[in-house]
Amino acid sequence: MKRTAIYPGSFDPITLGHLDIIQRASEIFDHVVVAIFENPQKKGKHMFSVEERIDMIEGSLRELGIDNATAATSQGLLVRYMEEQSIKVIIKGLRAVSDFEFEFSMAMVNKKLNDNIETLFMMTDTNYSYLSSSVVRELAGYREYHSDLITHYVHRRLVERFGADP
Ligand code: ADP
Numbered sequence: 411m412k413r414t415a416i417y418p419g420s421f422d423p424i425t426l427g428h429l430d431i432i433q434r435a436s437e438i439f440d441h442v443v444v445a446i447f448e449n450p451q452k453k454g455k456h457m458f459s460v461e462e463r464i465d466m467i468e469g470s471l472r473e474l475g476i477d478n479a480t481a482a483t484s485q486g487l488l489v490r491y492m493e494e495q496s497i498k499v500i501i502k503g504l505r506a507v508s509d510f511e512f513e514f515s516m517a518m519v520n521k522k523l524n525d526n527i528e529t530l531f532m533m534t535d536t537n538y539s540y541l542s543s544s545v546v547r548e549l550a551g552y553r554e555y556h557s558d559l560i561t562h563y564v565h566r567r568l569v570e571r572f573g574a575d576p
Pocket of ligand 1: 418419420421422426427428431501502503504505509533534535538539540541542543544
């Protein structure tokens with residue numbers, strides 16, 4: 411049976427920190443679904459549309475040659491999407507203890523909703539422990555782009571949105 415894992419997030423935009431987790435998960439699983447889930451509390455507060463974020467995920471996966479990961483999106487609850495798609499494993503990246511507290515309770519809730527679902531946590535690479543999509547967005551606002559934070563593909567999309575480096 412094909413082993414599939416889902417890596418949920420907002421990916422606004424996808425960073426090299428996310429892609430490091432995806433790369434490592436793609437070596438353990440046959441297929442990784444990188445899934446954009448709209449947090450209803452953050453609705454309308456994203457910088458990029460779902461379509462733009464999917465495009466940046468797909469472009470970055472191609473650029474890094476990760477060929478067993480695909481992008482997806484759903485409006486519903488993660489666990490219900492996983493049941494529909496017969497996916498049993500959630501991958502989460504952890505950067506700091508502060509991530510852990512939130513992710514721990516999310517994992518408990520998901521387990522309550524479906525006892526067959528497992529959440530696996532992967533530690534961030536130390537190079538990316540400070541990196542988040544909000545750091546990338548903030549720097550892009552000043553037209554600062556760093557190739558050790560994002561792929562060339564995302565860099566091009568940010569330049570289209572914010573303009574070239576000063
Ligand atoms: P962000 O927190 O950057 O806005 P998301 O909400 O899209 O990112 O997060 C999706 C998942 O990726 C979460 O499990 C989050 O902990 C993880 N993640 C985000 N950035 C990193 C990173 N630099 N290293 C490891 N995991 C990360």
